[in-house]
Amino acid sequence: MKDFYSSRSFCLALAFIPFLMLLMHVALSYHPYPLWDHLDIITLLERYYNNSLTFYDLFEPYGGHWRAGGYFISIPVAIFTGWNTLYECLASILFATAAFTVLAKSVKNSYNNAGINSHFYILLPLLSLFVFSLDQSGNWLWGFQVAVSMSIFFSFVTIALLCIDEIRFYHTLLAASFTLLGTLCATTSLLLLPIGLLILIVHPHISNKDKLFNIFIWIVCSFLIVYYYYIVVYQHTDLKSEQYKDLVKLSVYLVVFILNYIGSAITRFADDLAPLFTIIGICLALWSWFRLIKHYKIHYWHITPYASYMLYGLGSAFLTAIGRQEFGTDQAFVSRYISFSNFFWIGFIPLIVMLYAKMADSSIYSEKTMRSLVIILSVITIMKIANGFQVANKNSNISKVKEKTWIEISKNYPDYDKEMLKSLYWNQNIAAHYVDIMHEHKLGPFR
Numbered sequence: 001m002k003d004f005y006s007s008r009s010f011c012l013a014l015a016f017i018p019f020l021m022l023l024m025h026v027a028l029s030y031h032p033y034p035l036w037d038h039l040d041i042i043t044l045l046e047r048y049y050n051n052s053l054t055f056y057d058l059f060e061p062y063g064g065h066w067r068a069g070g071y072f073i074s075i076p077v078a079i080f081t082g083w084n085t086l087y088e089c090l091a092s093i094l095f096a097t098a099a100f101t102v103l104a105k106s107v108k109n110s111y112n113n114a115g116i117n118s119h120f121y122i123l124l125p126l127l128s129l130f131v132f133s134l135d136q137s138g139n140w141l142w143g144f145q146v147a148v149s150m151s152i153f154f155s156f157v158t159i160a161l162l163c164i165d166e167i168r169f170y171h172t173l174l175a176a177s178f179t180l181l182g183t184l185c186a187t188t189s190l191l192l193l194p195i196g197l198l199i200l201i202v203h204p205h206i207s208n209k210d211k212l213f214n215i216f217i218w219i220v221c222s223f224l225i226v227y228y229y230y231i232v233v234y235q236h237t238d239l240k241s242e243q244y245k246d247l248v249k250l251s252v253y254l255v256v257f258i259l260n261y262i263g264s265a266i267t268r269f270a271d272d273l274a275p276l277f278t279i280i281g282i283c284l285a286l287w288s289w290f291r292l293i294k295h296y297k298i299h300y301w302h303i304t305p306y307a308s309y310m311l312y313g314l315g316s317a318f319l320t321a322i323g324r325q326e327f328g329t330d331q332a333f334v335s336r337y338i339s340f341s342n343f344f345w346i347g348f349i350p351l352i353v354m355l356y357a358k359m360a361d362s363s364i365y366s367e368k369t370m371r372s373l374v375i376i377l378s379v380i381t382i383m384k385i386a387n388g389f390q391v392a393n394k395n396s397n398i399s400k401v402k403e404k405t406w407i408e409i410s411k412n413y414p415d416y417d418k419e420m421l422k423s424l425y426w427n428q429n430i431a432a433h434y435v436d437i438m439h440e441h442k443l444g445p446f447r
Contacts, residue, residue, distance in 0.1 A: 007121070014125035018132040019100075021388075022093060025134055029396035030089045030141045033406045033444040038085070038144035039425050041074050042434045048079065049441055059184070059232055066233045069185035070147030077143070082447025083438070088143025095149035100131045102156040106163065106305055107350050111357075113165070114302040119357040126349050126381065130342045134388030135268055137395040138336040147185040148339050154182030155343075158192050159308045162199040167206055172214045176221035183225060187323075188340055190229065191315040193222040195308050204301050253329060254321050260332035261317035265341040266383040269390040271333055277383075278344075284376065285310060285348055288355045296358040303354070306347040313344030335391045345380065352377060409435065410445035 034041070047053035058075075059068045077087045104124060111120045139145035161167075161175040175196060182189030200215050262281065263274025289307070292298040317332070320340070324331045356373045359366070405423060409416045418432055425431035439446045 011121035011124050015128040017125070018128045018134075019097070021134060022096075022132045022140065025137060025392055025396075026086075026089050026093065026140055029137070029392070029399050030086055031143075031399040031402055032085055033403065034083060034085065034144070034438075035142050035402055035424060036144075036426075038074075038142060039431065039434050041071065041078065041144065042437050044071065044075060045078055045441070045443070046437050048075070049437075061233050066187065067144070067147035067185060069150050069181060070144065073146050073150075074144060078443060083443040084447070085143030088146045089140060092140060092143075092146045092149040095146070095153045096131055099149070099153040099156045100128060102153070102160050103127060103131065103346065106156070106160045110163075110302050110305055110350070111354065114298050114354065116354060116357045116361075118361075119353055123350055123353045126353075126377065127346060129381065129384055130265075130346050130349070133338070133342065133384060134392040135265070135335055135384070135390070136339045136342075137388075137392045138334075139339050141395055141399055145336065148336070151182045151186035151189050152339060154178045154185065155189055155192060155312065158182065158196065159199070159305055159312075162196050162203075163305050163308075165205045167200075167203065167210075167214065169210075169214060169217055172200070172217045173221070176218060176225070179221075180225050180228075183229060186340075187229075187233070188312075188316045188319055190226070191312050191319065193218075193225065195311055195315070197222070198311075199304060199308060202300070202304065204299070250325075253325065254318065256329045257321035257332045258314065258317040260329055261320060261337060262313060262341050262344045264333045264335075265338050265345055266380055266387055268333060268335060268338065268387045269383075271330075274333070281344065281348055285351055288351045292351075292355055292358065296355075296362060298354070298358065303351060306351045309343045309347030311347075313341055313347065316340035316343065335395070338387075338391075345384075349377065349380070406445040410439075413439055413446070 044053060044057060047057060058071045060066075073091050074088055077083065077085070077091075081087055104127065107123065107127070108120055111117075134140075139148045155178075158175045158178045161171045161178070164171055175192075179189060179192040179196065182192065196218055197215065200211065200218055203211060203214075206214070256275070259275035259278045260271070261274075263276070263278040264271070267273040267277055289303060292303060293300055316337075317340075320332070320337060352373055356370055359370050359373075402424065405420050409420060413435070418428060421428045421431040421435070425434070438444045
């Protein structure tokens with residue numbers, strides 16, 4: 001019976017459950033009309049219908065966000081479907097599925113190279129639980145967040161390419177290209193630039209000459225990406241240097257924000273526990289690295305992908321903290337950020353399972369430690385499931401309320417109550433203009 005529960009078929013079946021739950025959640029609760037930041041795309045749609053839309057317009061920030069990659073999906077969906085956001089939601093799931101595939105392949109290669117032939121399939125349901133988690137429902141249910149799933153996919157591909165043992169210069173160029181694509185979808189993908197450089201620096205399977213050449217390519221591409229980002233986006237931001245003058249307060253704020261941000265991926269339903277679980281996660285990760293390298297002679301290269309994922313999660317927390325300082329540390333609990341804080345735990349879990357596997361196959365082990373690792377993973381799993389149901393239920397209710405508001409507007413147009421627009425967009429006057437355009441071109445609730 002024990003062999004059955006660890007069998008490939010059983011684990012694959014378990015891994016399919018989070019994906020199936022996500023499909024059901026989106027089918028039942030997706031918001032069928034544009035909402036909040038999604039409405040900013042109307043600026044581009046208006047230019048399209050006026051025959052004034054240029055290719056360069058797609059790469060500019062709108063509404064304080066830069067989701068150029070997402071525009072290439074959202075705009076065609078709006079034009080050809082009357083803006084049925086279900087297609088954007090399905091695109092998000094498609095990119096998430098592709099990201100899970102890349103992640104699973106990367107982890108499998110890492111385990112095989114580390115000499116671990118067991119426990120990989122046990123790991124798949126846990127990874128699936130995080131990649132397809134319902135606590136990301138803010139990104140699953142509202143179509144404009146398709147750029148988030150795109151960014152995550154590009155990030156996994158970038159790290160996978162750079163972690164190839166026999167890396168060649170074209171792998172580095174491809175990784176840089178995917179980093180650029182990721183950056184076009186979410187600013188957090190800029191983190192791949194320093195992370196990628198670190199991966200190339202510690203790469204053990206290429207000669208010094210090839211390593212220097214690949215590092216040179218990466219640095220040049222990084223400069224070009226950062227320069228492009230600065231020209232197109234950063235100059236249009238509203239960051240004010242006086243916000244950061246008090247370094248002590250800033251440091252405290254950053255630490256608290258990062259602890260909240262990472263922990264919220266499993267404690268969103270119990271916010272006060274977030275800092276504690278983040279600290280425990282970091283300490284356990286460091287301890288696991290030490291044990292794997294020191295006691296079980298695992299080459300550091302075999303755990304480099306997991307370190308990269310965790311650094312990406314921590315870096316995302318830092319960037320978000322800088323960009324959202326005006327909202328305080330509680331902003332870290334916004335459920336849309338869970339898609340990025342998940343990276344920390346996606347790196348943490350394979351590390352713990354790898355340690356458990358090495359203990360099980362070695363004479364250097366402690367049954368008490370192995371039981372503790374199982375308990376830790378069980379607690380994380382239970383909390384993640386609870387997180388998912390709590391956030392999914394909340395966002396499902398939001399979708400229903402906003403849908404009713406849109407239906408009311410469409411029924412009474414043009415004599416609808418303009419006050420209703422306050423719940424759909426931050427600026428009532430701009431929203432009223434957007435509604436007129438949607439009505440004129442039969443978009444959203446007017447299709």
